[in-house]
Amino acid sequence: PFSDQVFEIKPSNEIFEGDNLTTECRVTPLFPHVKLQLIIMKDTTPIRIGNTSSVVFSKTVNAADTGKYGCMVKWKSLSQTIKRQVTVAVPVSVPTLMSTPTDGNVVKDGFLNLSCAVLGGSYPITYKFYQDTSENPLHQITLNATKAVHHIVSVKIGHSGKYSCEASNSADHITRTERSQYVIITVKVPVSSPTIKCSSLKDVYKTGEWVILLCHSTSGTVPITYSLFSNKRFIYSISRSNTEPAAFKVLLNETKDGGEYKCKAENEIPNLFKYSKGINITVKVPVSKPLIYPLLNSTEVQLGETVTLHCITSAGTLPITYTLYRNQSSLQSATTMQAIPAGFNITVHSMEHSGVYSCKAENQISSERSNGLSFHILCTQWWIYITIVLFSLVIIGLAILIARFRKLCSKNNEGISQEDESCKQGQSGPFQHNQGSLKKTKEVIYSKIGNFTHRKTDSDRNHEGDYTNIMSYERNVTEDDPESDCEADYTNVISKRKSSASADSDSSCDENNQVLYTQLDLAVLQNNNMPQPQGPTIYASIALDKLR
Numbered sequence: 001p002f003s004d005q006v007f008e009i010k011p012s013n014e015i016f017e018g019d020n021l022t023t024e025c026r027v028t029p030l031f032p033h034v035k036l037q038l039i040i041m042k043d044t045t046p047i048r049i050g051n052t053s054s055v056v057f058s059k060t061v062n063a064a065d066t067g068k069y070g071c072m073v074k075w076k077s078l079s080q081t082i083k084r085q086v087t088v089a090v091p092v093s094v095p096t097l098m099s100t101p102t103d104g105n106v107v108k109d110g111f112l113n114l115s116c117a118v119l120g121g122s123y124p125i126t127y128k129f130y131q132d133t134s135e136n137p138l139h140q141i142t143l144n145a146t147k148a149v150h151h152i153v154s155v156k157i158g159h160s161g162k163y164s165c166e167a168s169n170s171a172d173h174i175t176r177t178e179r180s181q182y183v184i185i186t187v188k189v190p191v192s193s194p195t196i197k198c199s200s201l202k203d204v205y206k207t208g209e210w211v212i213l214l215c216h217s218t219s220g221t222v223p224i225t226y227s228l229f230s231n232k233r234f235i236y237s238i239s240r241s242n243t244e245p246a247a248f249k250v251l252l253n254e255t256k257d258g259g260e261y262k263c264k265a266e267n268e269i270p271n272l273f274k275y276s277k278g279i280n281i282t283v284k285v286p287v288s289k290p291l292i293y294p295l296l297n298s299t300e301v302q303l304g305e306t307v308t309l310h311c312i313t314s315a316g317t318l319p320i321t322y323t324l325y326r327n328q329s330s331l332q333s334a335t336t337m338q339a340i341p342a343g344f345n346i347t348v349h350s351m352e353h354s355g356v357y358s359c360k361a362e363n364q365i366s367s368e369r370s371n372g373l374s375f376h377i378l379c380t381q382w383w384i385y386i387t388i389v390l391f392s393l394v395i396i397g398l399a400i401l402i403a404r405f406r407k408l409c410s411k412n413n414e415g416i417s418q419e420d421e422s423c424k425q426g427q428s429g430p431f432q433h434n435q436g437s438l439k440k441t442k443e444v445i446y447s448k449i450g451n452f453t454h455r456k457t458d459s460d461r462n463h464e465g466d467y468t469n470i471m472s473y474e475r476n477v478t479e480d481d482p483e484s485d486c487e488a489d490y491t492n493v494i495s496k497r498k499s500s501a502s503a504d505s506d507s508s509c510d511e512n513n514q515v516l517y518t519q520l521d522l523a524v525l526q527n528n529n530m531p532q533p534q535g536p537t538i539y540a541s542i543a544l545d546k547l548r
Contacts, residue, residue, distance in 0.1 A: 003028040007071035007082040014172040022058040025071030039072040061088045089171035092121030097165045097180040108189045116165030117147035128166040160187040191220030194265040194276040206286045206365045215263035216245030231259040258283035286366035287316030292359045300376045311359035312341035323360045
């Protein structure tokens with residue numbers, strides 16, 4: 001009584017979740033009086049019933065609406081059903097791109113894993129991976145899974161950039177595609193082993209001096225952080241956002257600031273820092289201004305004296321070399337390995353040695369000069385030398401004159417003695433006379449008398465002479481007394497010629513200038529070499545040696 005029913009589903013059998021699903025069931029009765037019933041059902045559950053020739057059901061579907069939909073025509077006890085499968089496809093969710101390592105810091109020559117995952121979506125799902133804005137995917141794969149992974153085994157610098165992924169599925173020839181967020185991948189280069197060196201070429205410094213240490217890593221992704229260490233002790237750090245070396249400025253206050261210095265380089269790649277090799281720096285104390293002083297702290301010296309000069313500095317790293325100078329000329333040098341003064345022996349031979357003495361102290365890094373020290377040389381006046389020379393000449397001249405005088409007197413005494421012998425033959429004996437209380441007869445023999453010969457025109461007058469040095473020998477005439485010698489100094493002798501009565505008999509003597517002395521003042525020398533008061537006058541016969 002009815003035709004075959006028509007069952008239409010729009011869209012077709014595949015539909016995406018969220019789309020509008022419309023089902024229509026139609027039938028045409030063959031007879032006018034036939035009353036038909038149309039039923040639209042899902043699986044076995046009626047969802048729409050109508051008594052007309054057409055029934056329509058429409059709704060927004062979700063994943064739960066997937067199933068078998070049917071159209072049933074029923075008349076009395078007769079029924080006819082048509083069923084079709086309706087699949088509600090779930091479009092892929094927005095995918096999430098993740099990288100491993102998770103922080104996006106990828107080390108050169110390391111690995112990189114990119115994973116694209118969706119929370120839901122009907123299978124199959126197609127995954128595509130893109131770098132930057134390229135339309136060509138790096139990798140594409142279709143899976144019945146909610147996640148796909150792209151593996152990069154050896155990362156290069158060129159792998160740095162922005163990455164994203166796409167996830168897509170299809171329903172009724174309609175594709176639904178979703179794009180992930182961007183992930184920035186930075187391929188970082190590990191730091192190379194840094195080098196450390198001094199800005200200057202020297203490796204020995206003095207206390208109080210600054211040293212600049214340069215630390216540099218030739219490769220590595222910036223920024224690079226450099227850290228300085230002294231004898232494994234951290235000093236401070238410097239960060240460089242370029243490829244320039246880090247310059248560390250260090251003040252060397254003490255000798256302990258020397259030793260081994262190292263630097264460490266590291267960037268944002270964790271646990272991939274590198275240390276440099278060590279560099280040794282020696283810190284030495286410069287010498288202070290030395291002090292020069294004599295051993296006995298006296299600057300007065302005698303000619304020919306040897307003086308010890310000491311030179312010492314209060315500070316300075318050993319060994320220290322001391323050099324002694326006179327004016328600007330170096331004299332001696334001495335090196336000491338201990339903090340003791342250096343000693344220099346100087347013999348003062350002449351006035352030239354009275355210059356300014358100084359000393360220089362030097363070690364490996366510095367040198368200092370002391371103040372000057374001068375000697376005062378005693379008895380160095382020029383007139384003293386002249387006086388000594390003149391006095392010596394006078395002594396020598398007097399000695400020569402005395403020698404010549406004695407020689408001349410000796411010759412004169414020999415001539416007078418010969419003449420005296422001839423005169424004695426005409427005399428009856430020695431002239432003897434006692435005066436006052438003189439009881440002993442004394443015969444005085446004068447061996448040497450200095451005579452002042454007068455001119456012939458003065459022969460008739462009395463002659464007086466002063467004799468300053470007369471050696472006499474006295475002899476007692478008494479029988480009991482033994483012969484004894486004594487010396488007398490005659491200071492005043494008054495001489496007179498013989499009278500005219502005896503002139504004839506003594507003519508020969510007068511011709512020989514023989515003089516009879518009538519009065520002698522005798523003063524006997526005492527121990528103190530002073531003359532006694534004038535004593536009795538002794539008259540004697542004196543034979544006068546003629547002066548030649």
